Amino acid sequence: MEKEGSNLYENLTKKETQMLNREKVKLSDQHRGIKDMRKPPDAVVVVDSQYEATAIKEATSMNIPTVAIVDSNTDPNKIDFNGTEFITSIENQDTFKASLKSWYKIKFKEIAIPRLNYFSDKYNLKINQVRFKNQKTLWGSCSSKNNINLNYLLVMAPMLVIDYVIIHELVHTVHKNHSENFWNAVEAIMPDYKKAKKWLNKNGYKLRNL
Numbered sequence: 001m002e003k004e005g006s007n008l009y010e011n012l013t014k015k016e017t018q019m020l021n022r023e024k025v026k027l028s029d030q031h032r033g034i035k036d037m038r039k040p041p042d043a044v045v046v047v048d049s050q051y052e053a054t055a056i057k058e059a060t061s062m063n064i065p066t067v068a069i070v071d072s073n074t075d076p077n078k079i080d081f082n083g084t085e086f087i088t089s090i091e092n093q094d095t096f097k098a099s100l101k102s103w104y105k106i107k108f109k110e111i112a113i114p115r116l117n118y119f120s121d122k123y124n125l126k127i128n129q130v131r132f133k134n135q136k137t138l139w140g141s142c143s144s145k146n147n148i149n150l151n152y153l154l155v156m157a158p159m160l161v162i163d164y165v166i167i168h169e170l171v172h173t174v175h176k177n178h179s180e181n182f183w184n185a186v187e188a189i190m191p192d193y194k195k196a197k198k199w200l201n202k203n204g205y206k207l208r209n210l
Helices: 002-009 014-030 049-061 093-122 152-156 159-171 180-189 193-207
Strands: 044-046 066-069 079-081 086-088 130-133 140-142 148-151
Touching: 079 093, 093 130, 093 148, 093 152, 093 159, 140 159, 148 152, 148 159, 152 159, 152 193, 159 180, 159 193, 180 193
Parallel strands: 044 066, 130 148
Antiparallel strands: 079 086, 140 148
């Protein structure tokens, strides 16, 4: 193939050849890796799965940490749940695991958003933004600006537990601590909240085993 392709350039003028070589250099520059950078980065964030393997290999060889990988190959639409088991046409285990997390996130949003709206409207608890994350140590959080984060792995928990976490964070829009007034406000909305709290303390680790 190399010999056959070289015939394409036999009839080029000297000027045309120089222009072609300049374009080759430009193209090469665009595809240089981490090792060719003037100043190596402190960390690498991979956002395109097409270059994932190459980027991780180069970063590892240069002792540069890879701080995040965005998997663009996830396809939650290829996952279905029949009430007993998951059904999928995804064969690659890593892709399936990433896709399953996306599926959980989508399904949790479908459950959590209506419940958030219901409790916030009924009890006049104002929120700013809501985000759904896979938080390593928290099931939920509420910032000083009333931005609420919810852990989408709660989709695997009973509805009582999901309501408890939502109510817990909504009450934090008023009480920014875990004072007696905070717990009294939670109990006023959900009298049996201790049952949900106990379930989460006992079984929460199981939800994180995904």
